[in-house]
Amino acid sequence: MNKSLYQLILTNFKVFFREPAILFWAVLFPIIMAWILGIAFSNKGESLRTVYVTGSQEIPEKIRGEKVFGEETGTPLRIKFRNTSEQEAVTAIKRGVIVIYLEVKNDSLIYHFDPVNADAQLTHLMLERGLDGSPDRVNKASIEPLETKGTRYIDFLIPGLIALGIMNSCIWGIGWTLIETRMKKLLRRMVATPMKKYIFFSSHMVTRIILAGFETLLLLIFARLYFDAQVAGMVTAFIAVFLAGIFAFSGIAILISSRTSKTEVANGLVNAVTLPMMILSGIFFNYHNFPDWAVPVIQALPLTLLADSLRAVFVEAAGFTEILRPVAILCITGLATFIVGLNIFKWY
16 A cells, blocks of 8 residues: 555544544434434334324224234234314324324214324224124214315424425534634634624524515415425414524524534534434424323423424314423523523634
8 A cells, every 4th residue: 555645544544533523423323313313213122103083972992002013024013092072183193193084983983083194094004904894883984084274184294394494504504604703713803803792692592583484485385385384373373483483493593503513513513412402392293102101201492392382272272271391391491592602712
């Protein structure tokens, strides 16, 4: 091997291992994420779903309590049945707690779910196959697709995408921009000016409000025209949740960008914040599918609070009373991270 090539490779390795932060984000962080997600998604080899059962007639034994379906496939599905009213079942569908509910009507069983939801389709197929061979099965089975506004998968997805857009807009638009500006030595020039740090940060926050607001408006217009999905609640409540989300993630972005000036560490920090929440916070699928011990932790994440609050207004027509608590928590999160980031922020 060429001696100069050997020395350059050796130098690159020394530079890499000399930075403990880079070593952590490049090597240990993916292992930690694999461990956390592996535990979260595993449930003794079984997938767990909750299915609500409605109807005034006597509920067959096969759809009571907790049952296992599809053991012969090697990937069993454990289903927890819960007897409830139709209104509660529809509300649970809107909130993403369940993807399908059953209605017992006379001698028939009716499946209610959104046909475009792959998780609901799989649950329906497993249920139908398991109940078909049951001795106490009902005589007829039919499907009534959920097509009313608020019960469709797209109604669940749109608020989640808005929440995800707010997070990415702030973390990448503020956090990464500040880190990149520090790496280019441009922040040094700010020190000599009479400008206050909080004014500097506030300018970034206002910029995010305008840009993220424009992006959200475009998504809402598209959803209204193409899917006939629209905000069911008060627009002012929706705006309040939106602003609280911007404030919370702007503060987080300022905090994670307050010290580092290395690209590798910056990438690690940004991904450490965005990636777990993007997977866990129920943006694309119901986080209630995770084990029960993980749900309270997931619900405390900023992105989960934001997505659930937006869905409450978007789908359930929630007012200020219902969103007051999550909005307050988001504002406190933003204020706390903003103050800490402001105090430890370095210009170079």
